[in-house]
Amino acid sequence: xxxxxVKEAAALIPDGASLxxxxxxxxxxxxxxxxxxxxxxRRDLTVIANDTAAPGRGxxxxxxxxxxxxxxxxxxxxxxxxxxxMLAGKxxxxxxxxxxxxxxxxxxxxxxGGILTPTGVGTVVEEGKRRIDVDGKxxxxxxxxxxxxxxxxxxxxxxxxxxxxxxxARNFNPVIAMAADTVIVTADNVVPVGVIAPDHVVTPxxxxxxxxxxx
Amino acid sequence: xxxxxVKEAAALIPDGASLxxxxxxxxxxxxxxxxxxxxxxRRDLTVIANDTAAPGRGxxxxxxxxxxxxxxxxxxxxxxxxxxxMLAGKxxxxxxxxxxxxxxxxxxxxxxGGILTPTGVGTVVEEGKRRIDVDGKxxxxxxxxxxxxxxxxxxxxxxxxxxxxxxxARNFNPVIAMAADTVIVTADNVVPVGVIAPDHVVTPxxxxxxxxxxx
Amino acid sequence: xEAQTIIAKRIARELRPGMLVNLGIGIPTLVANYVPDGxxxxxxxxNGLIGTGPIPEEGMMHPTLTDAGGRPVSALPGxxxxxxxxxxGLIRGGHVDMTVLGGLQVxxxxxxxxxxxxxxxxxxxxxxMDLVTGAKRVIIAMxxxxxxxxxxxxxxxxxxxxxxxVDLIVTEMAVISFPEGRATLLETAPGxxxxxxxxxxxxxxxxxxxxxxxxx
Amino acid sequence: xEAQTIIAKRIARELRPGMLVNLGIGIPTLVANYVPDGxxxxxxxxNGLIGTGPIPEEGMMHPTLTDAGGRPVSALPGxxxxxxxxxxGLIRGGHVDMTVLGGLQVxxxxxxxxxxxxxxxxxxxxxxMDLVTGAKRVIIAMxxxxxxxxxxxxxxxxxxxxxxxVDLIVTEMAVISFPEGRATLLETAPGxxxxxxxxxxxxxxxxxxxxxxxxx
Numbered sequence: 022x023x024x025x026x027v028k029e030a031a032a033l034i035p036d037g038a039s040l041x042x043x044x045x046x047x048x049x050x051x052x053x054x055x056x057x058x059x060x061x062x063r064r065d066l067t068v069i070a071n072d073t074a075a076p077g078r079g080x081x082x083x084x085x086x087x088x089x090x091x092x093x094x095x096x097x098x099x100x101x102x103x104x105x106x107m108l109a110g111k112x113x114x115x116x117x118x119x120x121x122x123x124x125x126x127x128x129x130x131x132x133x134g135g136i137l138t139p140t141g142v143g144t145v146v147e148e149g150k151r152r153i154d155v156d157g158k159x160x161x162x163x164x165x166x167x168x169x170x171x172x173x174x175x176x177x178x179x180x181x182x183x184x185x186x187x188x189x190a191r192n193f194n195p196v197i198a199m200a201a202d203t204v205i206v207t208a209d210n211v212v213p214v215g216v217i218a219p220d221h222v223v224t225p226x227x228x229x230x231x232x233x234x235x236x
Numbered sequence: 237x238x239x240x241x242v243k244e245a246a247a248l249i250p251d252g253a254s255l256x257x258x259x260x261x262x263x264x265x266x267x268x269x270x271x272x273x274x275x276x277x278r279r280d281l282t283v284i285a286n287d288t289a290a291p292g293r294g295x296x297x298x299x300x301x302x303x304x305x306x307x308x309x310x311x312x313x314x315x316x317x318x319x320x321x322m323l324a325g326k327x328x329x330x331x332x333x334x335x336x337x338x339x340x341x342x343x344x345x346x347x348x349g350g351i352l353t354p355t356g357v358g359t360v361v362e363e364g365k366r367r368i369d370v371d372g373k374x375x376x377x378x379x380x381x382x383x384x385x386x387x388x389x390x391x392x393x394x395x396x397x398x399x400x401x402x403x404x405a406r407n408f409n410p411v412i413a414m415a416a417d418t419v420i421v422t423a424d425n426v427v428p429v430g431v432i433a434p435d436h437v438v439t440p441x442x443x444x445x446x447x448x449x450x451x
Numbered sequence: 452x453e454a455q456t457i458i459a460k461r462i463a464r465e466l467r468p469g470m471l472v473n474l475g476i477g478i479p480t481l482v483a484n485y486v487p488d489g490x491x492x493x494x495x496x497x498n499g500l501i502g503t504g505p506i507p508e509e510g511m512m513h514p515t516l517t518d519a520g521g522r523p524v525s526a527l528p529g530x531x532x533x534x535x536x537x538x539x540g541l542i543r544g545g546h547v548d549m550t551v552l553g554g555l556q557v558x559x560x561x562x563x564x565x566x567x568x569x570x571x572x573x574x575x576x577x578x579x580m581d582l583v584t585g586a587k588r589v590i591i592a593m594x595x596x597x598x599x600x601x602x603x604x605x606x607x608x609x610x611x612x613x614x615x616x617v618d619l620i621v622t623e624m625a626v627i628s629f630p631e632g633r634a635t636l637l638e639t640a641p642g643x644x645x646x647x648x649x650x651x652x653x654x655x656x657x658x659x660x661x662x663x664x665x666x667x
Numbered sequence: 668x669e670a671q672t673i674i675a676k677r678i679a680r681e682l683r684p685g686m687l688v689n690l691g692i693g694i695p696t697l698v699a700n701y702v703p704d705g706x707x708x709x710x711x712x713x714n715g716l717i718g719t720g721p722i723p724e725e726g727m728m729h730p731t732l733t734d735a736g737g738r739p740v741s742a743l744p745g746x747x748x749x750x751x752x753x754x755x756g757l758i759r760g761g762h763v764d765m766t767v768l769g770g771l772q773v774x775x776x777x778x779x780x781x782x783x784x785x786x787x788x789x790x791x792x793x794x795x796m797d798l799v800t801g802a803k804r805v806i807i808a809m810x811x812x813x814x815x816x817x818x819x820x821x822x823x824x825x826x827x828x829x830x831x832x833v834d835l836i837v838t839e840m841a842v843i844s845f846p847e848g849r850a851t852l853l854e855t856a857p858g859x860x861x862x863x864x865x866x867x868x869x870x871x872x873x874x875x876x877x878x879x880x881x882x883x
Contacts, residue, residue, distance in 0.1 A: 432531075
């Protein structure tokens with residue numbers, strides 16, 4: 022793990038990169054990093070996240086700035102700009118049931134090729150996917166999802182990069198931290214090693230590539 | 237959730253029941269409940285667990301008492317009695333790679349039909365299983381596993397049944413707590429509601445059917 | 452009584468001790484206001500919380516404690532939090548005893564459409580597909596009609612949420628369930644006649660001999 | 668120097684800062700004794716711990732802090748614990764940078780057999796299949812021969828652990844890797860000749876022009 026400034030962190034991300042971004046309606050999103058990506062400007066990003074938050078908040082800022090070419094999310098209903106860009110053909114949007122999305126990301130991070138889920142069987146979600154029967158019940162094969170970068174926000178990070186999340190800001194964060202080639206973390210608080218008890222560390226330091234300094 | 241004595245808890249389990257049992261080499265196994273099952277005696281149990289511990293310890297006690305007809309586990313190497321009973325044809329043993337076993341149990345508890353894993357491809361583990369290719373890589377389809385009962389040990393349980401596990405005694409416990417029709421818990425310590433912080437509860441109370449009293 | 456209040460109060464009577472309950476946004480959220488005194492139920496918020504409490508007072512909100520819409524909530528004693536994989540394991544794995552969701556259309560067999568209107572409104576399914584597929588009991592809370600047109604139809608014209616039928620529909624006019632896969636009128640709201648329900652419903656309803664008033 | 672010591676010391680030289688490392692039971696465990704001073708590596712114990720420390724002193728053991736064999740260990744500052752699903756997600760997901768395992772047989776292409784001898788010893792594969800399939804780098808720590816018979820064979824006679832070849836074999840005689848899928852002699856132990864290694868190995872070894880001594 023390396024510590025890095027927010028400017029350096031954003032500079033790691035090239036045009037066209039795929040980004041998994043933590044947060045649920047902006048709660049638990051690495052806001053400082055998002056702001057810096059918008060400031061530096063990027064083209065053709067792919068965003069994989071639960072939602073696109075709302076204009077002016079979290080991932081919504083990337084959408085407003087026109088940096089996103091494709092979104093894979095479960096919900097875009099609270100960001101009218103995402104819907105407008107989608108309907109205008111400016112952004113491709115792949116809508117995935119939330120439970121399927123998080124399991125596909127988990128599979129990508131846990132070395133699984135995918136999972137068998139009953140969700141979506143017999144609906145439009147099924148299109149183009151393989152079905153399989155197990156013990157008389159039908160499932161869709163939903164395949165693993167990975168990204169170039171995971172942008173993670175934690176409540177606490179220790180000097181080595183062990184992470185602790187607070188309350189509902191946990192959401193997608195610990196799962197995406199497993200599923201990307203490069204993991205970049207912003208933390209609300211950076212604390213000495215040992216402050217987070219072993220049982221309370223949710224993401225082990227060994228998974229983290231870069232911890233953004235608070236300077 | 238109901239509180240229950242250890243005698244009543246063991247009495248819930250009929251002959252022939254399938255039991256998922258927490259613990260890794262006996263660490264994190266609900267020892268008091270195992271002792272009481274041995275005392276009451278049962279026939280033809282199916283045990284699903286990481287291992288069968290060692291003679292005189294955890295699941296090893298069920299094996300020694302001759303209560304187990306079938307074991308699904310990843311490792312029996314430290315319990316010679318399990319190996320003897322298997323080689324003598326007294327016990328059926330289904331050996332499953334540890335990562336596959338825990339994912340199959342998780343799938344059972346998380347409403348998935350199964351998972352795609354590269355583990356076991358091209359080995360004897362593959363026999364009788366479906367293979368599937370995703371993006372040019374081959375996986376086995378490993379199907380979900382559930383049980384009649386989960387026997388869980390926690391370090392802390394609050395009055396409602398929220399559970400906290402200590403250190404390496406966590407292992408299979410929170411996963412099996414999702415994957416059985418009836419979940420029975422023994423806790424090293426029972427504490428008031430609120431003692432376990434929301435972020436530190438690993439198994440939510442709503443999953444627990446019976447909490448064994450310490451009386 | 453307002454339509455929403457009738458629906459929420461009636462659904463609250465379906466709550467049982469110890470249930471894990473997921474409430475969707477809109478009318479379903481109101482059900483939490485009518486939990487019978489002394490009844491311990493667990494409300495799940497799918498963004499990662501069991502034990503959701505009311506909106507905290509001014510100055511007591513925390514940016515990391517919110518509902519699925521990102522709005523501040525509080526947590527009750529005994530609450531617990533978890534990641535989204537666990538949240539949907541609870542939902543898809545059948546651990547959620549009851550979910551209450553809004554509906555755009557429900558058909559005569561109980562199939563639900565509630566997540567998109569092609570070309571008009573494409574918010575995404577969020578957790579709805581997993582909830583309808585995985586929860587033990589699915590209750591739809593909705594107005595009986597929209598702009599005077601029935602929402603309970605012979606067949607849904609909108610894309611389905613799941614092929615798993617819902618268990619109960621509660622509207623401001625009626626309670627409808629699906630024994631043997633057929634829409635059946637169970638109760639009418641106070642002051643609403645059976646004929647009024649039939650007239651406001653496109654799906655053919657089975658009508659048992661006795662139709663009691665909703666208990667509110 | 669004892670065979671085990673040679674093997675463990677040589678493998679310890681493969682450690683790099685920040686690596687997540689899983690050590691199997693037996694000889695592999697000894698690698699932890701030879702970590703170069705000041706090098707921060709994370710040791711994973713697959714029963715659910717990163718940051719495994721030495722055996723605690725008498726009276727300081729806790730029944731909930733053990734290694735994969737159930738024996739008491741300690742935890743270093745910055746340690747973390749997790750359930751078995753996470754533990755094998757780390758392993759299968761390629762997050763473990765290096766695993767060191769024992770071997771019964773390895774073939775000329777690097778395929779490993781290390782989990783059973785049919786009819787004789789059936790301990791179960793435990794985590795071995797996931798580790799060999801998923802870890803970024805797989806190193807086999809074993810004696811070069813067993814009862815005088817080679818363990819590095821043209822083809823394994825025992826059931827394979829994985830179809831993924833191992834990256835490196837370290838024995839008390841030699842270091843062998845598998846560039847282009849072919850067993851290749853990299854180093855010999857001090858005092859061991861290339862011919863001695865060839866004689867103790869059934870698999871045909873590629874022999875580069877220069878074979879340095881193992882650095883211990």
